[in-house]
Amino acid sequence: MWSISKKELDGLLSDESLANVSFLVLGKKIDLPYAASKEELRYHPGLTNFTTGKGKVFMCSIVRKMGYSEGFKWLSQYID
Numbered sequence: 851m852w853s854i855s856k857k858e859l860d861g862l863l864s865d866e867s868l869a870n871v872s873f874l875v876l877g878k879k880i881d882l883p884y885a886a887s888k889e890e891l892r893y894h895p896g897l898t899n900f901t902t903g904k905g906k907v908f909m910c911s912i913v914r915k916m917g918y919s920e921g922f923k924w925l926s927q928y929i930d
C-alpha cells in the first residue's frame with residue numbers, strides 16, 4: 851500500500867510541469883496505533899525535497915477531527 855502511494859507521489863514530485871506546485875501530504879489515521887509517524891513520512895525517500903518548502907506533511911485523524919484543517923490552511927496560501 852505504502853509503495854503504491856510512494857510511487858504516485860514520486861511521479862508527481864518529478865513532474866516538471868508541477869515544479870512550482872506545493873504539495874500537502876496528509877498522514878492519516880493517527881488515532882490508530884499502526885498509523886505511520888510523521889518522522890516515517892517526512893524522512894521517507896522521495897519526501898526529502900519537502901525540506902525546500904515545496905511541500906509539507908500534516909498528521910490528521912478524521913475520527914478526532916484534527917490536523918487536516920491546518921494542512922488545508924497551509925495549502926490555501928498558494929491558491930490565487
Ligand SMILES: Nc1nc2c(ncn2[C@@H]2O[C@H](COP(=O)(O)OP(=O)(O)OP(=O)(O)O)[C@@H](O)[C@H]2O)c(=O)[nH]1
Binds near residue numbers: 880910914
Ligand atoms: N480510525 C480512523 N479511520 C479513518 C480515518 N480516516 C478515514 N478512516 C476510515 O478508513 C476507511 C477508509 O477511508 P478512506 O481513507 O476514505 O479510504 P482509502 O484512502 O481508500 O483507504 P485506506 O487505505 O484505508 O486509507 C473508512 O472506513 C474511513 O471511515 C481516521 O483518521 N481514523
